[in-house]
Amino acid sequence: MSDLVAGRTGDWEVVIGLEVHAQVSSSAKLFSGAPTKFGAEPNQNVSLVDAAMPGMLPVINSECVYQAVRTGLGLKAEINLFSVFDRKNYFYADLPQGYQISQFKQPIVGEGILRIDLADGSSKDIGIERLHLEQDAGKSMHDQHPSKSYIDLNRTGVALMEIVSRPDIRSATQAAAYVRKLRSILRYLGTCDGNMEEGSMRADVNVSVRRPGDELGTRTETKNLNSLRFIQQAIDYEVARQIEVIEDGGTIDQETRLFDTNTGMTRTMRSKEDAHDYRYFPDPDLLPLEITQSDVDKLAAGLPELPDSIKDRLMNDYGLSAYDAAVITEERETAAFYEAASKGRDRKLVANWMTVELFGALNKAGLDLARSPVSPDALGGLVDMISDGTISGRIAKDVFADMMLSGKQATDIVEEKGLKQLSDSGAIETLIDDVMAANEDKVAEYRGGKDKLFGFFVGQVMKQSGGQANPGMVNQLLRTKLDG
Amino acid sequence: MQDLLALSAVEARAALDAKDISSVELTSAYIQAAEDTAGLNNYVLLAADKALDMASDADKRIAAGKTGVLEGLPIGVKDMFCTKGVTSTACSKILDGFVPVYESTVTANMWTQGGVMLGKLNCDEFAMGSANETSYAGPVVNPWDAGDGVDLVPGGSSGGSASSVAARSALLSVGTDTGGSIRQPASFCGIVGLKPTYGRCSRWGIVAFASSLDQAGPFSRDVADNALLLSAMASHDAKDSTSAETPLQDVVAAVGEGVKGMKIGIPREYRMDGMDEDVEKLWQQGQAWLKDAGAELVDISLPHTKYALPAYYIIAPAEASSNLARYDGVRYGNRIEAEALDDMYGLTRAEGFGDEVQRRIMIGTYVLSAGYYDAYYLKAQRVRRLIKNDFDDAFTSVDAILTPATPSAAFPVGRKVDDPVINYLNDVFTVPANLAGLPGMSVPAGFNQAGLPLGLQVLAKPFDEAAIYKVAKVIEDSAAISTRPQRMAGGA
Numbered sequence: 001m002s003d004l005v006a007g008r009t010g011d012w013e014v015v016i017g018l019e020v021h022a023q024v025s026s027s028a029k030l031f032s033g034a035p036t037k038f039g040a041e042p043n044q045n046v047s048l049v050d051a052a053m054p055g056m057l058p059v060i061n062s063e064c065v066y067q068a069v070r071t072g073l074g075l076k077a078e079i080n081l082f083s084v085f086d087r088k089n090y091f092y093a094d095l096p097q098g099y100q101i102s103q104f105k106q107p108i109v110g111e112g113i114l115r116i117d118l119a120d121g122s123s124k125d126i127g128i129e130r131l132h133l134e135q136d137a138g139k140s141m142h143d144q145h146p147s148k149s150y151i152d153l154n155r156t157g158v159a160l161m162e163i164v165s166r167p168d169i170r171s172a173t174q175a176a177a178y179v180r181k182l183r184s185i186l187r188y189l190g191t192c193d194g195n196m197e198e199g200s201m202r203a204d205v206n207v208s209v210r211r212p213g214d215e216l217g218t219r220t221e222t223k224n225l226n227s228l229r230f231i232q233q234a235i236d237y238e239v240a241r242q243i244e245v246i247e248d249g250g251t252i253d254q255e256t257r258l259f260d261t262n263t264g265m266t267r268t269m270r271s272k273e274d275a276h277d278y279r280y281f282p283d284p285d286l287l288p289l290e291i292t293q294s295d296v297d298k299l300a301a302g303l304p305e306l307p308d309s310i311k312d313r314l315m316n317d318y319g320l321s322a323y324d325a326a327v328i329t330e331e332r333e334t335a336a337f338y339e340a341a342s343k344g345r346d347r348k349l350v351a352n353w354m355t356v357e358l359f360g361a362l363n364k365a366g367l368d369l370a371r372s373p374v375s376p377d378a379l380g381g382l383v384d385m386i387s388d389g390t391i392s393g394r395i396a397k398d399v400f401a402d403m404m405l406s407g408k409q410a411t412d413i414v415e416e417k418g419l420k421q422l423s424d425s426g427a428i429e430t431l432i433d434d435v436m437a438a439n440e441d442k443v444a445e446y447r448g449g450k451d452k453l454f455g456f457f458v459g460q461v462m463k464q465s466g467g468q469a470n471p472g473m474v475n476q477l478l479r480t481k482l483d484g
Numbered sequence: 485m486q487d488l489l490a491l492s493a494v495e496a497r498a499a500l501d502a503k504d505i506s507s508v509e510l511t512s513a514y515i516q517a518a519e520d521t522a523g524l525n526n527y528v529l530l531a532a533d534k535a536l537d538m539a540s541d542a543d544k545r546i547a548a549g550k551t552g553v554l555e556g557l558p559i560g561v562k563d564m565f566c567t568k569g570v571t572s573t574a575c576s577k578i579l580d581g582f583v584p585v586y587e588s589t590v591t592a593n594m595w596t597q598g599g600v601m602l603g604k605l606n607c608d609e610f611a612m613g614s615a616n617e618t619s620y621a622g623p624v625v626n627p628w629d630a631g632d633g634v635d636l637v638p639g640g641s642s643g644g645s646a647s648s649v650a651a652r653s654a655l656l657s658v659g660t661d662t663g664g665s666i667r668q669p670a671s672f673c674g675i676v677g678l679k680p681t682y683g684r685c686s687r688w689g690i691v692a693f694a695s696s697l698d699q700a701g702p703f704s705r706d707v708a709d710n711a712l713l714l715s716a717m718a719s720h721d722a723k724d725s726t727s728a729e730t731p732l733q734d735v736v737a738a739v740g741e742g743v744k745g746m747k748i749g750i751p752r753e754y755r756m757d758g759m760d761e762d763v764e765k766l767w768q769q770g771q772a773w774l775k776d777a778g779a780e781l782v783d784i785s786l787p788h789t790k791y792a793l794p795a796y797y798i799i800a801p802a803e804a805s806s807n808l809a810r811y812d813g814v815r816y817g818n819r820i821e822a823e824a825l826d827d828m829y830g831l832t833r834a835e836g837f838g839d840e841v842q843r844r845i846m847i848g849t850y851v852l853s854a855g856y857y858d859a860y861y862l863k864a865q866r867v868r869r870l871i872k873n874d875f876d877d878a879f880t881s882v883d884a885i886l887t888p889a890t891p892s893a894a895f896p897v898g899r900k901v902d903d904p905v906i907n908y909l910n911d912v913f914t915v916p917a918n919l920a921g922l923p924g925m926s927v928p929a930g931f932n933q934a935g936l937p938l939g940l941q942v943l944a945k946p947f948d949e950a951a952i953y954k955v956a957k958v959i960e961d962s963a964a965i966s967t968r969p970q971r972m973a974g975g976a
Binding site for chain 2: 048051052053054055056057058059060087089091092093096097098099147149151277279280281284285286287
């Protein structure tokens, strides 16, 4: 599958790097004891440190450090036992200190790898350049008053992980897959809740285009995209815009751009010439951050199994398709549901029932898996009844629909409604005899060479059984009698 | 009635415990003294009511036999310390009217030990200055003069802290020292001023000037009082990441232990061209006293000394330019309204900061800028490391170092204010200790020919304040100074 984009003058290769800001799941902020809970009244989660009162000093919250290390381990990345917090200096009304405490030259996490799953079932490794910890800024509201801006400092000082990818991404689809996978890993680890709509994850996308095999083109950075859809739209727009500019004989300016969610277009925010000089220097209020290898080892030992590993296991040990395995492992809860439902059963059959019937029904009902009326055990019980021939696949669908509504066990529903599959060969033979007797002309035609009529007889027998006859036995016995 | 103002802190503590005097009496005397010497402009805020309330509480605790080490002693506080419910401005217009809802760790420690807060003391704006002439509240006048009636500066930045203790309008005071802001004014005012080891006293709640250099410390009239106050100020503080866990030595006991067998380093690089002859003579005298008291003098070399001042005037402004970014008129302090945010910033900061502060913000911004960072800030940090290494090497062979505290005695108000570089040279002997994080003290040792006080500086290894107190006490006893400043409360 080629990711090249056709222009008027030939093919273009798209080069994308992402910087994802993920809010660390922690009860307190990065350098203050203020709470981080989303949805509080404006300026309620603000300490003296967050408001940058005179003489206030930052103190590192080790919970945030451990979360960053866990994330680094999840990205198979190098953990830097020695890292440094720097000040990034700029003035803005929602930045009380006049600087953001971040990590510039010596981040806590170095190079790692993120494997993304592509639509064709293949996967691709995207390099992670670094992960560093930094403070979030507050929120400016410009639409509350005709001439004034309002400032909410609740987010000020909340810990963010900035996760920077290598420019290894080649399409908007891959970019979305990258963010989806990163989100999945963060949620497995419990280091970020991944709620993009609440702003817990935002992405800056760096996009450039080049002729295949050429040097890298000039990139633009589009900031602060807070949904997968916007990320893809912004990239698609930028790719088309850049190709058009270059094909028209122009050049791309290295600049920062903004995405307009209403129009789906990007526009210039500031050019390279207007770029801030952030005057980074090590924060003299903080000692270098030192962690020990034994801390790292302890955190590593406590990590859950991550989606790539589970996916490999599902494919290699259980024989699941890449697609099913990817769908099942995207969320930790889904994978856990599947493991519980499929344990000791036909793994593939459970996967089919889960990804097709259960997800379809939940989607239709507007429910998430945590609120599924059908428990892992119940789904397993249903699959058991199919596997041992108690009910047919078709009946099972009816039983499942009932389970979704009533929350009952499959065995109870089958019992109550008398849906047990007819697997008594004598009884099935009687049904066949009846059908053949009632359709002597068709029997003659069949025997005269009209093979296609076989399906008609199967249908008739199934109908006579009220759908309960074991389809395999019907097939086999019918063929014996008709051909005999 | 005995002269309450003549009592040292140690003597006052004993008199209080013996119920010979009350804290309310003592505090009232100091409030009166502050009012009598108001012309020196030491206090930017005299908190008389609060002081008397605290003194009354102290008297109750004394009566109940529950006393802290500073119980009932009236203490002045440099305006760099945030004090709960009491206006704290760093003597800057930009913090005009700012009343903190919190108390700095150091002052809280002092009040926990029974100290009585007299009020807030004048200083250079944001502690930037060496003459206390950059204060929004106007210059402080040194209680000493050369007999010619010319007003002299008290030194800076802790000018009010030094001047008030010398003028007996405070029994004790606290200041901050970033490049000499305790030791230089202590020398100019003829009192004892200690800059403790970096990390010894918490910086929490002290308006930041240069975070990696700032350190709070005690002012007193004698060495024993100084140790008493330090013992109350110092603590490990989890709210300051750079606060040290190393416990303070028994500095009160160290005073008077003598210097017998101690090795005292005399750094050859501190003999500077253009240094006052009186200063040089006094330094020789100090060496002789220590030798007589049983110490061994050792010639040492601190080869990178000459780079200390330039490195300091890069690092300190760099940190200051960032530390002072929070004074933007958005949340507290002075604001000049404007339609656009950038205009509000510009107007607020142009009006709120004085010339010296603006100069240092510009220097600091410049040295951190892209393209200049490596040549200035990074190089200055390397120099800082070399200076620290010089001291580390020296302290393998000596227990303390003796140097002059200042290159000259106090100079007239207004004399040098037009040339910032000449003012910066005041810090030439004091800056290295800040860069290396060492404890250092200025102890009164004598006078120049004009009769103005001069101090000697004693430096020691990090967290060895006890060594300083031993050496300083010998100098104090040897100098046996009885002359008092002309403009002291109650008269000389």
